[in-house]
Amino acid sequence: MNIDRESSESEAPAYHLILEGILILWIIRLLFSKTYKLQERSDLTEKEKEELIEEWQPEPLVPLVSKDHPSLNYDVVTGPPSHKIIVNGKECVNFASFNFLGLLESERVKLKALSSLKKYGVGTCGPRGFYGTFDVHLELEERLAKFMRTEEAIIYSYGFATIASAIPAYSKRGDIIFVDEAACFSIQKGLQASRSFIKYFKHNDMEDLERLLKEQEIEDQKNPRKAKVIRRFIVIEGLYINTADLCPLPELVKLKYKYKVRIFLEESMSFGVLGEHGRGVTEHFGVNIDDIDLISANMENALASIGGFCCGRSFVIDHQRLSGQGYCFSASLPPMLASAAIEALNIMEEDPGLFRVLRDKCKHVHKALQGTPGLKVVGEPLAPALHLQLENSSGSRTDDLKLLRAIVDYSLDRQIALTLARYLDKEERFLPPPSIRVVVTVEQTQEEIERAAQCIRQAAEKILK
């Protein structure tokens, strides 16, 4: 027995040797064979490549634009965009600029801007991190935080960039954002930059939102570990610019605590308009401002300056100082514009009666425009920027726009300055129907409002028969 085993151990069985021999030959073959790169088509010669390069023709950089495209020639305003605005050479009453509190022509604001110019010059020559932080910026941030009764505020030098930089600073790939369908374009750009999952709910439809939230809850239960790290946000506007109505904030706050989502509120149209002291939609509904995680607004409407700000708790806002792209990588707001904003805030704080006046005028305009033949008023009586849409659309957007433009031209001839609401047709996710924008400011008198309503009625009768 032992002898047999020894002999079998001393010489390996034949198939073993043959197998190993084959393996060694295979390895040698692999070592000496060519490697194939997956991307290259190995059958192209240099000459063929040259031919391909010769033949390739790119599209023109931009497609041709026809000379009589309706939006190509802008309306030119000569002089300041004040209450009596000169459009295309005609002096008109301004129903088109978002100058809600009439601060564009305020002498106080201009004087403050002038004194700031004399002290700091015009530009800041640097971003906030590199000697671009002026004491006026710090003062403006403090004042805004105090006015809105939050811990901290951060200012941006461009209104559009405010919410578009704020959203991607918090929401990254893999996070979930629930957005209203009527959200404005800057929110849409912020969502695109964030690369998160976007879920749209029907405009102001809390049931639709709740349905989406419930679906997400079911998803979470399938994968609880992942659910613990995915952040969720709801992005809404206080007063929607596209539909001129309010968001149902108290219900949203209830949904926030039920489903544990954070709320980002965009208040460009409602800051300085709603609420007893102009603090926006939270004051209007009496919601505790700490319940909203982030409030963003631009200073270009009620505050009649340039730029935007975000306010909220320090826990939330401080993060943007290092992660907000529009804050870190861009030059800061020119100090004279910041001073103008501070003075505008002063005026707002000194005279809270302004807001009641504005609200009354809004109701007045809303009522005066009712019953225009062929046009319907879209928006709440509280909203300072209404839309006039065609009651019966002709079916083609270009034709509708032509009709509305004719109404605007008619009004301009009769010294009422109106404007079409502008959108990028191909880029908007939910393109609103064509409309005329009517803006209410505190400077418009009763008589002017009546005259404007009359003029629009005449225009509609004449053009939309």
Add this chain to the structure above:
Amino acid sequence: CEYGHHASCTSLYKKPFVESFEETPLLVAVLTYMGYGILTIFGYLRDFLRDWKFEKCHLAREREEQKDFVPLYQDFENFYTRNLYMRIRDNWNRPICSVPGAKMDLLERVTPDYNWTFEHTGNVLKDVINMGSYNYLGFAENTGTCADAASECTVKYGVGVSSTRQEIGNLDKHEELEILVARFLGVESSMAFGMGFATNSMNIPALTGKGCLILSDELNHASLVLGARLSGSTIRVFKHNNMQSLEKLLRDAIVHGQPRTHRPWKKILILVEGIYSMEGSIVRLPEVIALKKKYKAYLYLDEAHSIGALGPRGRGVVDYFGLDPSDVDIMMGTFTKSFGAAGGYIGGKKELIDYLRLHSHSTVYATSMSPPIIQQIITSMKCIMGEDGSTLGELCQLSENTTYFRRRLHEMGFIIYGNNDSPVVPLMLYMPAKIGAFGREMLKRNIGTVVVGFPATPIIESRARFCVSAAHTREMLDKALNAISEVGDLLQLKYSRKNRHGNEGSDSFSFLESHQD
């Protein structure tokens, strides 16, 4: 020049193109990594102490009512901010209270708790020499023709506009500005926007889309990267200022087409900058244009830092190389740096600008520029063009200052990156502790400098960045240079191994050098 298409690349350049990016010395690299390693270990230790309440936590906390929400920030995302950035945070966001000219006044800040919070003492540090603001031609001033014109404009037009360009925010001033910018650049037509960052991020998506290819330089600015991402095109990155890498990408793109389907690309857009602000390098524009013409690509040139600062007539990098502006398809730039205002512009052929008038996100949704800012740009541009009677003195002063400053720093033995003609001068620091030390020591000597570290630069290549201005006099530059030399000796920053006069014995690296080789 691998594919032998140009007889010699140097024939494209009318004057010598000298730039240097000296390699990081090995010992310095090792010490830098060690430094970061030690800081990381300490970071973990401090986090541990904070979690277990041995150390007071200064961080802002989530609300009690929202404690069971998904955390807003992941702990490790903010590790760097909490433990490394916080230590040297006083070097950034320094508030100023005067014109950001050649000299400025800083508000004094003290911190009782190691940079977690700051308090203003109320003192003002006066006449700090400003080596950080982008004030290349010295137009940041509160007196003089520009300021007067801007004041008049404020009185007449006010400050705000409250509407978009396509609606009722298109003032006559905007049209005046655009005609002037087109004339300045030598292009057919131009458009101005309210924010330089937004000019890139809102217009690149209007120009390219799916099915197009964007070839972007490695070190492009965040606005260009964001614009490219938002457009939805495929993005490929080529090595910084490396024409062989760019040519290879172009050839591969045209020969192989789109990935997987192999359909031909609709358009190829090359994104480059005039001066790269972190490196101080100037783009190799003649070669890029030669490549673009050969492969029929389009060129987008971002002249944020170079407009006004380069070229004998101040018309930017195209003027510097003596090229034809119509070769660059899209010339973009900002008004913040050399014009002392704010905003950006795009210049090019009339078809391009007409298209942008209709399709740019900014003209439809963003408020138009403020009138006094426009007036500042108009006045300063006319000054540069010499139209109001003044000479081109600032341009000569800037290039003289640049040459002098770079030469002296080079002689002292610092490692300076970039092109010899670029007014942006990065001085290498490398080690994390030296970032904070440099900024603070320079401030003690009344010089305001900018220091940059990760993530704006690669992790071991932190640097101090000086911006030379035409407003700096020779005395100011000398004072700054003496202070830099002093601090350089104190912190052992003179790493350079080439071209050093004097200062031989005081540096430990020369000792090591002579023993290594």
